[in-house]
Amino acid sequence: MTAIDMKICIKCTGCIDICPESALFLGEDAAIKCDYEKCISCGDCVDYCPVNAISIND
Amino acid sequence: MEEYDVIVIGAGHNGLTVAGYLAKAGLNVCVLERAGFIGGEAITRELTVPGFKHDRSSSIHGLIHANPLLLNDELGLLSKHGLKYIFPDSNMSYIFPDETSMVSYPDLDKTCQQIAQFSEKDADTYRSFCEESKPMLDMLVAGMFNPPPPLGEFYAQLDRSPEGQQILRHLFMSGYDIVNKLFEHEKTKIAMLKFMSEPMVAPEDKGTAFYLYAAIPLSHYFPHGIPIGGSGMLSEALGSAIKTYGGVIKVASEVKKITVKGGRAASVILASGEEISARRAIVANLDPRLVFPHMISETDKGFAARIAEIQDPGFSAILQHMALNEAPKWKAGEHIGKSISIEPLCWLENLRRLFDDLRYGLIPSPENLAPCIFCTTVLDPTRAPAGKHTLYLWHYMPYFLKDGGPRKWDEIKTQVADMVLDKMRLHTTNMGPENIIARTTYSPIDYERMNPNVVNGSILGPGSYLHQFFSHRPIPELGQYRTPVEGLYMSGQSFHPGGSITGGGRATVQVIMADLKIDFSNVIKQ
Known part of the structure; x- marks a missing residue:
């Protein structure tokens, strides 16, 4: 499960485009969201995030 | 391979x-x-909520x-x-603390009329300053998009004529030295100094008068535009x-x-x-x-x-992107909102103190604030849902904070952003929480995190x-x-x-x- 901590996220939105499956998106509530149907837990977003706001939990 | x-x-x-x-x-x-x-x-992206497209950094x-x-x-x-491109009728609107304003247009005559509200003499000086800078400007513009001339040759070329020698003398001075010498009215001085500081230079640093010569007259020969x-x-x-x-x-x-x-x-x-x-x-x-x-x-x-x-430059900036229900309503008049950049200013002594605050790694005092505001959706409605707006609220800030260094920004970002927003609220009537759908703030260290090429928050390199x-x-x-x-x-x-x-x-x-x-x-x- 990809989790985004919006308390840490600075909303650079870079993770949205780095995701190879287009699973990440900007939600109506102004938070970065993950579509778990699409997410393959590859960790590219985790590596890219400049503030370590994203983690992948089992 | x-x-x-x-x-x-x-x-x-x-x-x-x-x-x-x-x-x-x-x-x-x-x-x-x-x-x-x-x-x-x-780049232009959705940075607040879906449907609102913001210029993440560069805009004009x-x-x-x-x-x-x-x-x-x-x-x-x-x-x-x-x-x-859209080329708006006015480049910049400067709002003074007493709610009077000065608008800078691509049209030199109209700009001079604006300055003449405060000083006929300054309007005449401004006109001759822009006209007399034209030969140097032509030389600069010609060289700008080609490999640079050797620095010494540029100086040598200026040193060959009395007019060039005068410009050369001025280049080594500070923008403040020249503005103080040329103009008499405080409001003209404040507007010119704010304009020339845009390349991220403190106007009292020696050698910054170049930007007075380059940026200000250039805005009349090559109008500012925004891409649709x-x-x-x-x-x-x-x-x-x-x-x-x-x-x-x-x-x-x-x-x-x-x-x-x-x-x-x-x-x-x-x-x-x-x-x-x-x-x-x-x-x-x-x-x-x-x-x-x-x-x-x-x-x-x-x-x-x-x-x-x-x-590095002496300072970086804090940037707030907002999704708004309606465009800001300016107390200084409806015409203000039609400029590409809207700049509520402080008085001259405060503006000088602003750059001192930055130099010492301090958060500027509220009375020293002079933000830059773009509401590009007024000019280009394609960037937001129908009737809604985006806002770009920007202010110079130190990257290295005296108390705590760059990382201290993570603790104080929202508080400093609120202070800058409060300055904007002084000059508007509708910037309460009910107008703000969402806000995203980037501190100087965030700029570098988003793009490592912004080394030490140096937005312009x-x-x-x-x-x-x-x-x-x-x-x-x-x-x-x-x-x-x-x-x-x-x-x-x-x-x-x-x-x-x-x-x-x-x-x-x-x-x-x-x-x-x-x-x-x-x-x-x-």
Whole structure:
């Protein structure tokens, strides 16, 4: 499960485009969201995030 | 191994410009970008809530309109790749603490009328200042999009005529010295000083008068514009041109190393481990501090020491993006909202203290604030849902905080953002919480986190100081875009003509083509 901590996220939105499956998106509530149907837990977003706001939990 | 004629590292608008001309010349070009999108900081994205498109960093396009890239549409960006500009009637609206205002128009007469509200003498001085600066401006503009003249030659050229000698004397002075000498009214002085500080220079630093000469008259000869759809449309158009000319762009492709074989830059190694080789050249569209020694270690110690000497500008900025229900209503009058940039100012002594605060790494006091505000959706409604607006609220801030360094920003970002918003609220009637749908704030350290090329929060690259100017930008050895490694070139905001949206890659590409025995004049004629 990809989790985004919006308390840490600075909303650079870079993770949205780095995701190879287009699973990440900007939600109506102004938070970065993950579509778990699409997410393959590859960790590219985790590596890219400049503030370590994203983690992948089992 | 994949192989190209030229590899460009970094898809900021300068790197894309370099790649565009090289691809047009028939070279097999590959652009490699770390992020998942192209444009560097010339990008427009949803940053608050869906449907609201914000220019993440660069927004107003000024200098690029003097560049043959657009003037002669050399890459077909305007005619074939969908780039369209809006040129608003007014560039800037300055609002003073007493709610009087001064609007700067591309039209010199109209601007002089605005100044004459406060001082007829200043209006006349402003007119003659703009007209008398024209010869130097023509020389500057001609040199801006070509490889830089040797710094000494630029000075020598000015030193050959009495008029030039006068300008030369002034260049070594501070903007404040000149403004104080030329103008009598406090409001004229404040507006001029704020305008000239835009290249991220403190107006009382010696050697900053250049920006008074360059930026202010230039705004009357080359009006500021905004691309329809956002600043990122320039990058999209460049990307489209590169592909049309047969070039390749790879995003999510971070370069970790540049390899050197037989003394020549030979290939790049990506974070994934993949190696891509370049037959003829590698162009690093990056701050040199990211390249030497991190990507390439084959340089001598003296060179490394000079790289370390590159000086940052004195300050960075805090940026708030907002999604709004309605455009700001300005107390100073409805006409204010039609300017590209709206700048509520403080009094002269406060403005001087603002730059002192920045110099000492302090958060400016509320009475010293002078933000820059863009509500581009008033001019270009395509960037937000019908009837809604985006807001760009920007303010100079120190990167290194005296108390706690850059990381301290994570604790105080929201509080400082609120203080800047409160300054805007003093001059508007509808900026309460009910108007703000969402807000995203970037601190100086966030700028660098979003894009490592913004080294130490230096939004326009290394400081715009006279010693890092023309062929000496950022150091003399790199000033002609060549590096100590054969076949490796540099481009981007760290090099002439410097930061902001300039299309400066056009200058870089001429040096590369000369070395590759390609006739640049033929390429642009096609």
